[in-house]
Amino acid sequence: MPLVLYNTLSRTKEPFQPLHPDLVRMYVCGPTVYGDSHLGHAKSYISFDVIVRYLRFLGYRVLYVQNITDVGHLTDDADEGEDKLVKQSRIDRMHPMQLADMYTRSYYDDMDALNVVRPDIAPRASGHITEQITLIETLLSRDLAYEANGSVYFDVPHYAAYGKLSRRTLDEMNAGTRVEVKSEKRHPADFALWKRAEPGHIMRWPSPWGEGFPGWHIECSAMSMKYLGESFDIHGGGLENQFPHHECEIAQSEGATGRPFVKYWLHNNMVTVDGKKMGKSLGNFITLKDAFARWTPGVVRFFILQSHYRSTLDFSAEALEGAAKGLGKLVNTMRNVQQAAAANTTGTPSGIDLEKHHQAFLTAMNDDFNSPLAIAGLFDLSREVNQALGRGTPLAQEELNAIETFFATHAGEVLGLGIGTGRELSTSQSIDPELLSLFISLRADLRREKLWGLSDKIRDGLLALGIVLEDKKEGTAWKRVSAGQ
Ligand SMILES: [Zn+2]
Numbered sequence: 325m326p327l328v329l330y331n332t333l334s335r336t337k338e339p340f341q342p343l344h345p346d347l348v349r350m351y352v353c354g355p356t357v358y359g360d361s362h363l364g365h366a367k368s369y370i371s372f373d374v375i376v377r378y379l380r381f382l383g384y385r386v387l388y389v390q391n392i393t394d395v396g397h398l399t400d401d402a403d404e405g406e407d408k409l410v411k412q413s414r415i416d417r418m419h420p421m422q423l424a425d426m427y428t429r430s431y432y433d434d435m436d437a438l439n440v441v442r443p444d445i446a447p448r449a450s451g452h453i454t455e456q457i458t459l460i461e462t463l464l465s466r467d468l469a470y471e472a473n474g475s476v477y478f479d480v481p482h483y484a485a486y487g488k489l490s491r492r493t494l495d496e497m498n499a500g501t502r503v504e505v506k507s508e509k510r511h512p513a514d515f516a517l518w519k520r521a522e523p524g525h526i527m528r529w530p531s532p533w534g535e536g537f538p539g540w541h542i543e544c545s546a547m548s549m550k551y552l553g554e555s556f557d558i559h560g561g562g563l564e565n566q567f568p569h570h571e572c573e574i575a576q577s578e579g580a581t582g583r584p585f586v587k588y589w590l591h592n593n594m595v596t597v598d599g600k601k602m603g604k605s606l607g608n609f610i611t612l613k614d615a616f617a618r619w620t621p622g623v624v625r626f627f628i629l630q631s632h633y634r635s636t637l638d639f640s641a642e643a644l645e646g647a648a649k650g651l652g653k654l655v656n657t658m659r660n661v662q663q664a665a666a667a668n669t670t671g672t673p674s675g676i677d678l679e680k681h682h683q684a685f686l687t688a689m690n691d692d693f694n695s696p697l698a699i700a701g702l703f704d705l706s707r708e709v710n711q712a713l714g715r716g717t718p719l720a721q722e723e724l725n726a727i728e729t730f731f732a733t734h735a736g737e738v739l740g741l742g743i744g745t746g747r748e749l750s751t752s753q754s755i756d757p758e759l760l761s762l763f764i765s766l767r768a769d770l771r772r773e774k775l776w777g778l779s780d781k782i783r784d785g786l787l788a789l790g791i792v793l794e795d796k797k798e799g800t801a802w803k804r805v806s807a808g809q
Pocket residue numbers: 352353354544569
């Protein structure tokens with residue numbers, strides 16, 4: 325079966341045919357850099373990372389653009405409220421661009437740890453003000469926008485296709501909009517392309533309409549089309565951005581060019597906690613830095629890939645521990661194979677059909693990037709390999725090498741789990757939490773007996789394995805130290 329992907333635009337799975345036969349042009353909405361990334365971000369960017377990796381595995385050249393939002397994203401995600409960066413920078417007493425730089429670095433640190441491949445181009449909104457102004461001028465000249473008191477708004481009722489992605493009618497949109505008494509907008513569904521800067525507003529640029537700053541949606545239209553062309557293949561993002569953000573992107577881009585903007589719209593679902601969305605504004609989020617203190621980035625990545633990108637994923641410590649065990653099994657199999665390969669030069673064939681496993685992997689991934697099914701196939705292979713190794717008849721080195729290569733490409737490279745690629749995400753920190761509890765309680769006994777030398781030996785030994793013990797009143801807690809600390 326050739327690759328099919330679920331296109332939000334048609335609400336169906338469609339065969340994948342890029343606009344150019346061997347080049348895939350892809351854009352994903354990047355983070356708004358005003359805080360540390362959380363598990364919800366990890367789900368989104370790991371999902372699209374695997375999509376990019378898989379397309380490259382299939383032989384496509386992929387040009388992957390992911391922006392950094394550092395201006396214009398207001399606190400209510402629409403046209404009201406304060407700029408998220410300006411607000412946070414006031415709390416943290418720094419310049420908004422200092423804040424943006426700090427959290428951009430923090431974002432890439434987290435993504436690097438998760439083995440997320442960096443985008444080929446990572447444009448910043450504040451670096452593309454000229455392009456955004458030009459696009460707004462085009463929309464004005466096409467009578468799809470209007471100026472009001474130094475701000476510019478998109479004229480939604482003048483654009484017939486508005487609502488085609490989210491499938492909302494103008495009446496439905498009205499019903500969800502607050503009635504603003506003193507609004508400059510002609511219609512409640514109109515959205516800001518450019519906002520007038522009030523006195524004292526730090527983030528401001530000159531424009532034909534006076535000093536101001538761009539609306540949030542216009543940056544993605546301007547920057548995606550600058551680097552990928554007026555029409556490109558894949559646009560990805562979180563499901564929560566389908567409306568209004570992506571709907572507005574389509575209106576701006578297609579309104580300005582008169583051409584189809586994006587062929588395939590892909591949306592990842594969210595991470596939930598006790599069934600509720602995880603989000604910064606909801607106060608129930610777990611930052612990646614906190615998650616990494618408890619679980620390795622490899623385990624977090626594996627946890628995310630064990631559910632489909634379009635499914636919700638419920639966070640719990642038990643689920644993460646389960647993922648740690650699952651990943652540990654694959655890592656152990658790999659280690660068994662490597663040890664056997666180091667010991668033997670001759671042997672008999674095991675009967676494992678790697679081609680069958682390869683086809684199963686392709687079938688899973690070709691069905692809208694079904695990573696949980698692909699992982700289930702890897703577990704099947706892992707079981708067969710361990711059974712073969714346990715039989716007592718040695719396997720030929722050649723076969724062991726082929727199995728190793730299979731794990732390294734499919735699990736290591738395509739799913740990005742690092743296994744066998746020399747970029748192990750898991751092995752150095754794969755310590756069983758139950759075993760760790762046993763060491764901690766042993767150490768507590770030794771300390772009660774005042775056997776300080778032995779208790780220190782346990783502490784230092786665990787530190788060498790990347791585990792720090794912290795003695796507190798209520799007992800001893802542990803956390804992992806990440807590499808480089
Ligand atoms: Zn965007």
